[in-house]
Amino acid sequence: NAGVMQNPRHLVRRRGQEARLRCSPMKGHSHVYWYRQLPEEGLKFMVYLQKENIIDESGMPKERFSAEFPKEGPSILRIQQVVRGDSAAYFCASSPNTFNYGYTFGSGTRLTVV
Amino acid sequence: TQLLEQSPQFLSIQEGENLTVYCNSSSVFSSLQWYRQEPGEGPVLLVTVVTGGEVKKLKRLTFQFGDARKDSSLHITAAQPGDTGLYLCAGLQTGANNLFFGTGTRLTVIP
Numbered sequence: 001n002a003g004v005m006q007n008p009r010h011l012v013r014r015r016g017q018e019a020r021l022r023c024s025p026m027k028g029h030s031h032v033y034w035y036r037q038l039p040e041e042g043l044k045f046m047v048y049l050q051k052e053n054i055i056d057e058s059g060m061p062k063e064r065f066s067a068e069f070p071k072e073g074p075s076i077l078r079i080q081q082v083v084r085g086d087s088a089a090y091f092c093a094s095s096p097n098t099f100n101y102g103y104t105f106g107s108g109t110r111l112t113v114v
Numbered sequence: 115t116q117l118l119e120q121s122p123q124f125l126s127i128q129e130g131e132n133l134t135v136y137c138n139s140s141s142v143f144s145s146l147q148w149y150r151q152e153p154g155e156g157p158v159l160l161v162t163v164v165t166g167g168e169v170k171k172l173k174r175l176t177f178q179f180g181d182a183r184k185d186s187s188l189h190i191t192a193a194q195p196g197d198t199g200l201y202l203c204a205g206l207q208t209g210a211n212n213l214f215f216g217t218g219t220r221l222t223v224i225p
Contacts, residue, residue, distance in 0.1 A: 042217050043215040056211040093156075102159040103147075103159065105156030107154070107155050
């Protein structure tokens with residue numbers, strides 16, 4: 001019973017390149033959440049998705065960032081034209097329903113922009 | 115303005131000591147959760163509290179939700195080096211779609 005799978009674990013991109021972060025939720029979970037964590041800080045909400053739908057993207061920057069959760073396959077967080085300030089750990093979490101008695105988090109993707 | 119403030123921000127104690135970590139807000143939450151995060155890993159859920167005044171125990175950890183559902187505390191008895199980590203509280207506001215995380219308390223237990 002695999003947990004939330006994120007890949008890659010580490011990603012290095014040069015300024016201006018694109019970063020694609022993938023998240024496969026736990027089996028049976030249809031709700032996916034993306035959070036960003038800067039060093040020595042808590043987690044900041046970015047986006048909440050259900051299959052084929054973006055439910056809440058209020059925490060995601062309007063430009064360069066996008067997310068999807070297709071009918072088949074993992075959820076993707078895409079960052080275009082990355083800048084140094086995008087360097088952070090990006091965590092994906094999933095839950096089985098909206099009542100939200102707990103998230104299961106993945107191990108994260110650590111993005112470094114050089 | 116931070117919705118959930120945790121204190122202390124850093125805590126370093128000797129093995130065997132007791133400690134309490136606080137999570138405070140001026141907002142009401144329908145539920146509140148505590149997570150522990152170790153370096154290089156994602157947060158792991160410890161407990162969820164949903165009723166004002168609720169107390170839950172998990173071995174040496176005791177969690178309390180404030181009567182007004184605006185604050186919570188985590189008490190650890192006889193801390194062990196394995197308790198070392200970043201402790202995060204997270205709240206769900208009524209009608210919200212996502213958890214709001216606190217600022218975190220970084221605990222170090224020295225053997």
